[in-house]
Amino acid sequence: MKHRLVALLGLALLVLLGVSSGAYAADKVKAVASFSILGDMVRQVGGDRVDVVTLVGPDGDAHVFSPTPADAKTLASSQLFFVNGLGFEGWMERLEKSSGFKGKTIVASKGVKPHTMVEEEGGETETITDPHAWQDLANGKLYIANIRDGLIAADPEGKAIYEANAAKYLEALATEETAVKQALGKLPPERKRIITSHDAFGYFGAAYGLEIIAPEGVSTESEASAQDVAKIIRQIKAEHIPAVFIENITDHRLLDQIARETGAKIGGTLYSDALSGPDGPAPNYLDMFRHNVGTLTAALSS
Numbered sequence: 630m631k632h633r634l635v636a637l638l639g640l641a642l643l644v645l646l647g648v649s650s651g652a653y654a655a656d657k658v659k660a661v662a663s664f665s666i667l668g669d670m671v672r673q674v675g676g677d678r679v680d681v682v683t684l685v686g687p688d689g690d691a692h693v694f695s696p697t698p699a700d701a702k703t704l705a706s707s708q709l710f711f712v713n714g715l716g717f718e719g720w721m722e723r724l725e726k727s728s729g730f731k732g733k734t735i736v737a738s739k740g741v742k743p744h745t746m747v748e749e750e751g752g753e754t755e756t757i758t759d760p761h762a763w764q765d766l767a768n769g770k771l772y773i774a775n776i777r778d779g780l781i782a783a784d785p786e787g788k789a790i791y792e793a794n795a796a797k798y799l800e801a802l803a804t805e806e807t808a809v810k811q812a813l814g815k816l817p818p819e820r821k822r823i824i825t826s827h828d829a830f831g832y833f834g835a836a837y838g839l840e841i842i843a844p845e846g847v848s849t850e851s852e853a854s855a856q857d858v859a860k861i862i863r864q865i866k867a868e869h870i871p872a873v874f875i876e877n878i879t880d881h882r883l884l885d886q887i888a889r890e891t892g893a894k895i896g897g898t899l900y901s902d903a904l905s906g907p908d909g910p911a912p913n914y915l916d917m918f919r920h921n922v923g924t925l926t927a928a929l930s931s
């Protein structure tokens with residue numbers, strides 16, 4: 630009888646523990662990251678102390694994401710919400726409100742010099758902030774510093790660990806930055822013009838000296854018009870733009886059509902707004918950069 634009571638108490642304790650930890654492991658900082666690239670960065674800095682849930686996963690498109698009630702529940706039970714900012718997550722404020730999130734939102738792009746683009750829609754021009762700041766490794770380093778500071782503020786006991794993780798990762802990013810500049814610097818200037826489906830590589834182009842042309846704007850929300858496509862086709866032919874690149878998050882039919890009509894070759898797939906799955910070529914931020922730069926140099930140097 631006594632044994633059975635002890636066993637029952639043990640079971641009750643397990644149930645209680647299970648309930649209190651929710652979707653997260655016990656004793657860890659509970660963090661939500663809005664999209665996969667940022668989720669990887671938070672994991673790199675947070676290490677074992679932080680449990681990260683990513684809302685928009687591998688190959689997902691954060692521009693057109695709509696959070697589910699389960700996402701709201703996850704956010705409500707977390708302490709930190711890491712977002713890109715710069716208007717990338719148009720759904721963010723609504724989610725924060727509807728979930729009753731009581732934690733702290735950390736904008737990873739804080740301090741980035743915003744890149745703007747002029748877009749034309751129905752004859753009207755509009756200046757739009759480009760949110761894809763992570764595509765410049767110098768900005769990636771800023772993201773890491775902001776993530777580190779956000780984690781330290783929420784969990785001061787982990788300060789030394791966050792600082793050490795961030796320092797190690799910042800060094801890896803600096804090494805990669807040098808490699809990227811070297812690899813892309815070797816390309817002949819007339820080859821440094823490419824087509825992608827949406828304007829996700831503005832920061833990349835500015836940092837590494839490539840001209841990027843895209844039929845869709847900085848968001849995937851609006852489709853390219855027939856005039857946009859016709860204009861790009863004329864431009865590719867007139868300027869002998871060598872290659873078009875598919876993106877992992879967007880439909881590739883439009884680019885197939887552009888390649889067919891212009892004779893430009895399809896240079897491969899670039900990872901723009903999301904990582905690949907764990908078995909793909911871009912399972913983390915650094916691998917994403919290596920893959921994109923490898924794909925670009927292979928297609929543009931031949």
Ligand SMILES: [Zn+2]
Pocket residue numbers: 692761827828829847848849901902
């Ligand atoms: Zn995008």
